[in-house]
Amino acid sequence: MSSTALAAPTTERNVSKTIHGNGAVAQPALKAERVNVVGRALPGGVTNTTPGGGLMPVQTVPRLQSGVTRDFIAKQSPTTNTLSLLQMTPGAVVGSADPLGLADHTSISVRGMNTSEIGMIFEGMPAGDPLYGIADTSEWADTENIGQVDIAQGSSDITAPSYFAVGGQITETLRNPSHRMGGELGLSGGTHATNKDFMRLDTGEIGHSGVYAFVSGSYTRNNNWRGPGTNRRYHVDAKAMKEWGLGNRIAAVFSWNTVDEAPTRYISLSQFETQGRSYNYTGSYTPGSTSYYRLFQYQRSSMMISAPSHFRLSRNLTADLTPYYQWMSGAVPSATTLSPGNIYYGNQYAGAIGFPTLVNGRAPVVANSGSNSYTAGFNGNLTLHTGINTLRVGYWYGNLTKSSLYDYYGVSRSGQILDGTINTQSGDVLATRNFHFMQQTHAFYVEDTLALLQDRLHITGGFREVLVQRSGTNELPGATYRWGQNGAEPLPRLEVSYKINPQHQIFFNAMTSFHAPASDVPYFDAFSQATGRISTRGRNDLKDEYAISEEIGYRYNGLFTASVGFFNYNFTNRQISSSVYVDGALTTNFINAGGQTTRGAQVEIGLRPWHHFSPYVSGQYLHATIDNNLAVGNDLLPTRGKTAIMTPEFTASAGVSYDDGRFFGNAYFNYVDSQYATFMNDESIPAYKTGNVTIGYRAKPVGFLRSPQIQANFINIGDANYLSGIYTARPNARTTRGIYGTSIAGAAPSYYLGGGFAAVVSVSTGF
Structure with a gap:
């Protein structure tokens, strides 16, 4: 430590x-x-x-x-x-x-x-x-x-x-590396066969270079809290830092992670009401089954590297520079079955395929959603301070390439995923997707701040222009091979802050922001695997979500700390992304929900330690409505004026922490109101309440062990059974007649089933 x-x-x-x-x-x-x-x-x-x-x-x-x-x-x-x-x-x-x-x-x-x-x-x-x-x-x-x-x-x-x-x-x-050579060791165990082993080493100053660093590694394992499956995580963090002169600083950050995870099953409202926590993947395999948990276990690896730096170039000029690199690779398998003799690869008949296993005339397979992505970029700005004026000018560049191959693997009669992809009669890898996505992002920004009234009033005006260039190639037979789309969004902003005195501050901001479509799926042609016909035509006219927002707030920092604020948004091209399965493979469903208006207020209050106690409360009121009817097929659902999805009217949290240097602990309570999962407001998840408790004790140093401690965490202390969030949103859950008279079939949303009670006991020490 x-x-x-x-x-x-x-x-x-x-x-x-x-x-x-x-x-x-x-x-x-x-x-x-x-x-x-x-x-x-x-x-x-x-x-x-x-x-x-x-x-x-x-x-x-x-x-x-x-x-x-x-x-x-x-x-x-x-x-x-x-x-x-x-x-x-x-x-x-x-x-x-x-x-x-x-x-x-x-x-x-x-x-x-x-x-x-x-x-x-x-x-x-x-x-x-x-x-x-x-x-x-x-x-x-x-x-x-x-x-x-x-x-x-x-x-x-x-x-x-x-x-x-x-x-x-x-x-x-x-955290920053310590100036003292040493480290921290932590060992944890808990319910669901949970254990985590963690160790961090701090170098202290390396020679007389002024460089300090740490490196850590951890291994975590647990069984799923409901249903079968074991999860493993391997992780490494490292950070090196050097500071010199008046404000110069350079750091190098490295993070690597790999997981082997058996996911739990998402659940519909009716399944939650009838089966509850028992609804999940099965622990044993029946030939032809598509619910065996091992057919959904996935692996994923990632690496992140950045070098955030700050330089003082002169008395009045500074520079902030951050080059970075990110790599992600993984595959998400899903169990499904295929019908031999009736399979297409793109628009071409796949021919006779030699499936390793047939059950009642169908072939059990795993649809494997695999991808590799590489991102490199640079973000930097110069800041000039002259008298009462501060000017900042900067540029961000990002380059992303991603390859996606959704292919198939055979499943044995014992439920093992077999090596080697399923190929068409001509020898091509049978796939529902095989595309390459490329993106370049350029952002130019400038802002200017005036400090007036003896530095109590700050007025900042800023402008940011973001250009997103996207293109891709689709290797599926019959698909449009190459496409491209360019977009640019102007983003002006205004911020005002006034410090009445050192304890009281009021502020206002007016912002614009945007969100580029968070999926590559809609850009590419997709085909029906059963007929070879185009099921979805790729588009290059997708619109960015755009928002204009205002906030006004007040802060107090004295005997206690408090913040209260009010906010207002107006959205166009509101984007909703959710996950669905297509041809057995996990994919993203993209919905343009049109306009939305969101208003509300939030508050939080916290107290510094008083007789070792530190209480905290927070809350939010939210009112969000849909501004237009939602297009579904060739008709419109009558959604204008209805409450937006994922917008609980009230949320609140409260808790208290105690720490006297030896004994410590806390207790926290969280409340989330009901929230709609459909645009028609015909299905919602109930409000829920959860609570967490921590207790612990720190001992005096023992030899080279610096303040060893034991800590116990109790999560969802009341074992509340609840739906914690929306996984797949839907236009409507029940069959609804559209504006033009069409009968629009409903579809059930799916949800996250909130985790039950868990306990973790940790022993850690510095050295």
Whole structure:
């Protein structure tokens, strides 16, 4: 465990200062304020300085923004992930199928905007799936290494390297390497045969170079909390950093992850009501079955590298530069059956196929959704400070290439996936998709800030232009081979902040943001495997989601910390992405829901430790309506004026943390109102309540062991049985007559079944 840790929250405003242990203040820099109090920390980086037990770091940016620090993160289960850490913040609705936070299939919606509409930034680089916007936050970093996570609920920073951030921004940073050689060891075990082994080594200063670094590795394993299956995760984090002069800093960050996961089954409302937790994949194989769990177990690997740097070029000029690289590779198998003699590859008859197994005239196979993606980019800006004026100019470039092959593998009579793909009679790999996607993103941004009234009033005007160039090739016979689409979005913004005094701040912002279609599927021709006819014609005229938003807020930072704000959005081309199975393969369903109006208010209050207690409360009221009727086929569903999906009217959280340096613990409660899963508002999931509890004890140093501790986390303490989020949204669940008289059949949405009770006991120590 490091003896030097981030002890105060990270915030942004027009000046930056570093306060050292001796009280000295470094020379002011520009724009981003990072207040780093360097001093002795408790195990896990806990400092007990953040209000609300780590749930309310002080914010000064002119937008509604929340966050969590080590004071909260260190007391959560070591198996949890970034999205789960944010579930107490105002308006955040976390949909998870796993109480331990190990599953990649965790989603978040904020003010009704889902994961694919929120910018994800990890150490200065875009994170998560670079095209689909899936967070995959269990792949980012081990919980023990996360320094701070911020969530801007409705806007993003002008410099953010993201084209998803219509619904806000999540920013995660790692802890800094310790200036002292040492490390941390953590061993955890719990229900569902859970165990996690973690070790981190800090180098201290390497020679006399001024470079400090850490590297960590972990192994995590557990059985699914419901149904069969075992999950394994292997992870490595590393960070090196050098600081010199007045504000110069360069870092190198590396994160590698691989998972072998047996997912649990998503569930419909009727299945939840009749079968509940017993509805899942089967643990044994019956020849021809498409519900055997091993036929859905997938593997995925990823790597992220970034080098966020800050340079002081002169007294008034600074530069921020972040080159980055991301690689992702994986395959998601799904069980299905094919009918021999009636199979097409694109528009060509596949001919006689020698399937290894036939059951009642059908061939059991696995449809394998495989992909490889490579992303490289650079984000940089120059900031000039002259008197009362601060000017920032920057550029972001990103290059993405992705190859997707959805092919098939045979299944033996014992349920084993056989080596070797299924081929057509002519020797081609039988596939429903075989395409290559390419994307280049250019973003130019400029903003200017005036500091008036003795630096109490800040007025910032900014403009960002984002150009997205997409193209691709489709290898399926009969498909349009090559396509291309270019788009550009102008994004002006205005921010105003006024500090009445050091304790009171009011702010206002007016933002524009956009979200490019979060899928490659609609761009490519797709064919019916049974007839060879085109089932979906690829399009190159897909429209970006665009939003105009306003926020007004007030903050107080004194005896306690409080934030209250009101927000308003107007959307056009509202995008909804959900997952469905086509020809047995998992794919993304894309819905353009047209216009939407969203209004609401949020509040959060946190208290710094008072007699070692730190309480916290937050809440949000949300009113979101659909502005138009939804096109379905050649008709329209009468959805105008109905409540938007994924928009619970009320959400609330409350909790209290206790920490006297030896004994510590916390208890938190979370409430989420009911929310619609269809645009016709004919199906919704019920409101739910969950609670988590932590207790722990820190011992005195024993030899070279620095403050060993034991911690127990109890998740979903009441074992609530609930649906935690929407996995597949639908236009309507019941058959409905359209505006023009067509009978439009309904389809059942599917949901995340919230994780049941789990307990994890952890023993850790610094050395």
